[in-house]
Amino acid sequence: MKNARLGDLEVSRIGLGAMTMAGTYTSEGVLDNAESIRTIHRALDLGVTHIDTAEIYGPFLSEEIVGQAVKGRRDQVRIATKFGLVSHSGGGPGVIDSSPANVRTAVEGSLRRLGTDHIDLYYQHRVDPNVPIEETAGAVADLIREGKVLHFGLSEASPETIRRAHTVQPLSALQTEYSLWTRDVEAEILPLLRELGIGFVPYSPLGHGLLTGQIRSVDDFADDDWRKTNPRFTGENFTRNLAIVDTVKEIGAEIGASPAQTALAWILTRGDDIAPIPGTRRVSRVEENTAADGIGLTADQLERLGDLEPAAGERHDEANMASIDR
Secondary structure, eight states, rough: OOOEEEEEEEEEEOOEEEGGTSSSSSOOOOHHHHHHHHHHHHHHHHOOOOEOOOOTTTTTTTHHHHHHHTTGGGGGGEEEEEEEEEETTTTEETTTOOOOHHHHHHHHHHHHHHHHHHEEEEOOOOSOOOOOOOHHHHHHHHOOOOOOOOEEEESSOOOHHHHHHHHHHHEEEEEOOOOBBBOOGTTTTTHHHHHHHHHEEEEEEEEEGGGGGOOOOOGSSOTTTTGGGGGGGSSSHHHHHHHHHHHHHHHHHHOOOOHHHHHHHHHHHTTTBBOOOOOOHHHHHHHHHHGGGOOOOOHHHHHHHHOOOOOOOSOOOOOHHHHHHO
């Protein structure tokens, strides 16, 4: 598989997101940790060198699974994880806390669960409005000097925050949602990242599963699936957004690719500093996703995909949008 560059960190240009391995879209009772581990092993066999997780996923379960899966194969993979959505001073999971003390507590827990002595890419998961970004960046800089972290990243950060953090500790990557139905970053974020030499890691490159072409009704979702409250999956928005999927399916049929492969192939044309992390916990899906590395799109097909209407509806519900630094 070809590689992408996130600052001076080199990773496979298609990675693996481990969020769903902790039950983000389904109840924990139906999870199969053994299958998740097989999925990670298969990804490594196929040339994936970039696995993304976070302490909040589970919480902690995703990191534990990744740690088990990479045991004995640590030198084959670059592990990215995130801090800041678990307060270790009593607030617990879901409480934003990027204070230096919390960062240091968080990294020790992540290192232990991942079974490693260093984290290749350590992200602030969400910007903490109560802690200056300079303090958080300084705390990560200390961890880098100690060798516990190799590279620093931010997730869902505004241009101003990116610039401020980068002056304290150079950033290797920004992680934010990006796909054929979420292209907000193209206006300001991507140009800034390229100005500063920061790589870009799109999460949800398959539109929370919609761009796989497998979802035609939200009635198939489990009752606790958070997509049932996502504005893009509700009412008329959902109906309108299915039209995006139909075009992706049409173009995929022209080149013998699945909708997911087509959507990923489009992202891969956006630059060699972009490394999407489609998430799955199934071997078949990781095989399908990684095959997008070898798929080409014609100029006409790229134009048709580029002309797609933006998705209808906000990309998160009101509460989650409120936590995003804008």
